[in-house]
Amino acid sequence: MDEYDVRKKFRQDKIMAIEKLAQLLQCSAITVRRRLKKWKTFTSINQNGRYYTLPEIPEFDDNGLWKYQFALFSKHGNLKQTIIELVKRSEAGLSAADISSIIEIPSSSSYFSQIKQSDEIKREKHQGRFVYFSAAPNKYQLQKRGAERHKTDGWPTDTQAVKILVHIIKNPGIEVDRLAIESALPGERFDPVVVKQFLQFHDLLKKTSDTEP
Incomplete structure (x- = not known):
């Protein structure tokens, strides 16, 4: 296949590994990497950076991330750069658990040791856990100051807060008790009192039922 047809196939498949591209282009992996650089592709930040996508394909979310099937891509760069950027953009810092829930890596990942050495972020113990x-x-x-405002035990993380807000949008007028149950993932539990405090803090309580939690 010529380059035009390969790019067309690439757009259809959305993501590709070097092995597949080498087969289509009938060239070596080294030559494929040159083409990928020329095309300004994004490299997956998971799956050991095995997958690539063309720059016009991803539809990045508010965190600058896009997932297709099993491959996760970031507009911020590699995994380390992505973690650093997420921390810098957060309102109240992020714990390893917060970061893990966003980019789907274990909170025990060695990347957290790497980012401790970064000059762009710092790690401190806050409310019994390390926060970046x-x-x-x-x-x-x-x-x-944002972290202090979230001082209440069980205060939703950034990721959990998004789930709560999305659930309110999809279910206007929902009661706080029901919101606390339905917006939590399996294994999670939101205290209705904390959820109400969270909504009051963001002036969102009027978007839910007046029912007291």
Whole structure:
């Protein structure tokens, strides 16, 4: 296949590994990598960076991530760069568990040891767990204040907060008790009182039922 047909096939499949591209282009892996660089492709931040996608294909979410089948891509760069960017963009810092829930890697991953050495973020113990904050002084102070506002035990993480907000949008007028149950993943439990406090903090309680939790 010529380059035009390969790119057409690439767009149809959305993601491809080097082995498949080498077969289609009938060239070596080294030559394929040159083509990928020329095409400015994104490399998956999971699956050992095995998969690629053309720049016009991903529809990145608010975190700058796009997942197709089993491959996860980031507009921020590689996995380390992505974690750092997520931390820097967060409102109240992120714990390893928070990061893991966003990018689907174990909280015990060696990448967390790597990012500790970064000059762009810092790790501190906060409310009994390690939290990563931006190293930029102004942003750090904002995140610390945000973390203090989330001081209530069981306060939703950034990822959990998104699930709650999405559930409110899909179910306007939902009672707080029901919201606390239905927006939690299997194995999670949201305290209705905390959920109500969270909604009050963001001035969202009016979008749910007045029923007291």
